[in-house]
Amino acid sequence: MGPMKKIPGQRSPVECARALDQALEAQRARTALVRAIKNGEVDCVQALERAARDALAGDMLAKDFLLALPGVGPAQTAKLMTKLGLSDTRRLRSLAPVQRELIGAAVRS
Template sequence: MDPVPISVESAAPTRGSLLTALRRGELQGAQLIARADSDASVGDLYVREFLSAIPAFTAANSSTLMKRLGLAETRRLRSLTRRQQSVLTAAVSAAESLTR
């Protein structure tokens, strides 16, 4: 099922609220990765933007993980392969478990 197209104006506040909830620990990163294929506002997040919202990830950690996955700076969550989603989910879950 294709995500419902939404305008940029309506997606921006949603992305912002998702990132804020992620920063506050109200959402888990793995939850957002799982929603990337079905929710346009999640799928449109850049991987770097997503990782920077997770308190356990530093800029260096984010950069290292993106290089390990072979991801360009401009990749969005919706464009990740299943393997990349799996590795990213595992890394995010491990990092989040350390901060609880």
């Protein structure tokens, strides 16, 4: 019997551990950003700018971002998402510049 062939898509235990570490790091970064937004350390515009250039912040769901904003609850989030035509699975990195501006304007008003 020859050497075992690796099945496509199958990861070694080392690769699995590395992927898990990367996922945990990404989740911690998003959690820290949400906490900073909720505490007022980062405002809406700063967070959107960061999401445009930072892959970890850009992976945050637009819905979660809006919920993190002070004074924005689930009802207002749903209303904004509908108004902007955003699905619940839309990520910040995929927002168009116009959509970012509209979110900023809606939150400021």
